[in-house]
Each structure stands twice: as C-alpha cells, then as structure tokens.
Amino acid sequence: MNIDGSLPEPWGSIGDRLRGRGLRWTPQRETVIAVLADTVPGDHVTAAELVERCRARDGRTVPSTVYRTLDVLEDLGLVRHGHGADGREEYHVLPAGEHGHLHCSSCSATWEITPRQAEAVVTALKGAGGFEIDIGHVTLVGRCADCARDAPASVRR
C-alpha cells in the first residue's frame, strides 16, 4: 500500500470501476482487495487461502462473500481462477501472459510452465483442430523428465 494509505493501481481504482458498472463498493470487497493487493502480481493462491487472509483482516468475513467477490473481480480481469492438480481452486492475481503449471504425479512437484512450453502446447492444439487452450486454467499432470527417466513404464495416477 502507498504511504497515504491508498492502494497501488489497479487496486486503487476498483471502487470506481465497480460503480461504473452499476456494482457497489462495500467494506467486504475492500477487505478482499486489500488482501489481493498484498500478494505478488502473477502469484497464485488457493481460494481457501484468500478466505483465510480475509478473516485475518476482518474476523467477520464469510466465505461465500469472498467467493462471490472473486467472481466479480474475475469479470474485471483482475484475477483468473484455475484448478490445481487435485482439482482445488486457485487464483492467479493480475495474470499476465500465458501462465500455467505442470505437476509431476510421481514426485509431487509443481512448476510454472515456461513460455516455450506454453507456446508449444498452444501451437500444437491450434494446429490440430483449432482449439485455443487456456493453458492457465488447469494444472497439467504427468511426470517430469527426471521421474520419467527413472521409471519409464509404470502406471500412475
């Protein structure tokens, strides 16, 4: 937050953007925005984690309000939700560019997808039927190069 107590953009102007759409600026939404403004841009957090952080700022925070606020912010393009390897929700704050994840079901590690990998996958699907994948929406599961080398043919989940 800035020295005068205001939030850095784009968070500071959200009140106006909401009102401009006939929506409202409420204390509950202010709490969610404050939490989001505290996260590293491009970072990702689970929905449950965001609820928890809101409760830390305001003990009266109720989950459904947070989830609904996140929906609204998603419409404004300020966050994007996706699903982790286990299907749970996670939010990308201020998403920029192709941002996604790979999860190795063998060693349980998760990585960011590199621009090169994203490009490769997007192009592959685009070329084979024209599907435009939103690579950030789901975590791609499989085995990393290391694990694949160690146990080439075993069955996994």
Add this chain to the structure above:
Amino acid sequence: MNIDGSLPEPWGSIGDRLRGRGLRWTPQRETVIAVLADTVPGDHVTAAELVERCRARDGRTVPSTVYRTLDVLEDLGLVRHGHGADGREEYHVLPAGEHGHLHCSSCSATWEITPRQAEAVVTALKGAGGFEIDIGHVTLVGRCADCARDAPASVRR
C-alpha cells in the same frame, strides 16, 4: 453381465486379483464392480454419479466406501480418475490409449481429445523440457475453433 450371472472380463476375475494382493472381496466392492461393468468401456462418469448408481443397487451404500474402492481399482488399472472443467472428479472406465477431454468455456461443450491432438500435445511438451503429460488427468479448457472465430479477443474464465 453374462447369462450365467457372472460378469464379463476383466470384472469377473477381480475377486481373485484382489485376494492375490492380500486384499478382500466384499459385498460392497461387488456392488461397485457391478455398476462399473454396466458402463460402456472407455466411458467416463463422475464419482458422485457412481455413488448414486451404487445406492440404486444397494441403499446401504456409503460414499466413503465407494471412493475407497475406486482408489483400489485405480491401482489395478481398471479405472483412472481425472478432473472435469470444474475440477470435479470423473472416472474413466477401462481406459485405453490416450484419452482426454477439451472443454470450451465459451459454449460449454466438451469433446474427446482426438488421437492426433493428444499426440500433438504430448510431443510438444516432451520436446520442450521432457515432461510426459498424462493427458487424461485433466480436462483442457479453452475455446473451440468456432467460438474462437466468433469472438477472437474477448476475456473469458
């Protein structure tokens, strides 16, 4: 099921396979197997749907037992679980080959991934870092060729 009341393979021999591993053949598992044997091989069903079908056969069926049985069957390779576009669990019965799904967030349709698309994605990731994707584990979300043509640049979720 066969005319003598037995189940077609591989379902009929599951009791033996379980016992061979030191596991047990129980009435509850029999119910789950009967339900699975009734589904089209290669088909996919949500976990909740399977629980429901089990309840139809045996009203005393309890969810946790079904989920645990599915875990065991997954170890045997008879089913594979994945996550739909909304993150919910879905099971592929008797999975064969690369089997996955694409979901269009614009028109909400879902398709099977074609062998050609699967091949393209697998190869793309393999080539860009060596990651071996399990393409059946998650439903890939994005926009189908038709929707992409209609609204090329809009923001979606």
Add this chain to the structure above:
DNA sequence: ATGCCTATTGCAACGCATTGCAATAAGAGG
C-alpha cells in the same frame, strides 16, 4: 438530507470428497 431501487451480504443448507477411528468381517491357517 431523504427515499427508493436493487446489488450485496450473512446465514443456513447442500453437494462433493477426504480422513480418523472403533467395530466388523474376510479369509488363511490350523
């Protein structure tokens, strides 16, 4: 400052999925 319209909230209930634990029952061995 007041009133009105309706977006938003809080609550309660529901659905899906998982987990710990004590009681039950497979099934192998004698």
Add this chain to the structure above:
DNA sequence: CCTCTTATTGCAATGCGTTGCAATAGGCAT
C-alpha cells in the same frame, strides 16, 4: 469348524465450494 490377523466398513467430522433467500445497505435522484 474355529481362531486369529488385519483389511474393510460405517460413521461422524472436516474442508472446500455453491446456492437460495430474507435482511441490509450502497448510491443515484430528488
């Protein structure tokens, strides 16, 4: 057929996420 080991079950509780509804409260217009 009986015993013993322990895999499995059922239950209850927990966590995540969504939804319907009545009450509340933004905020625009007067």
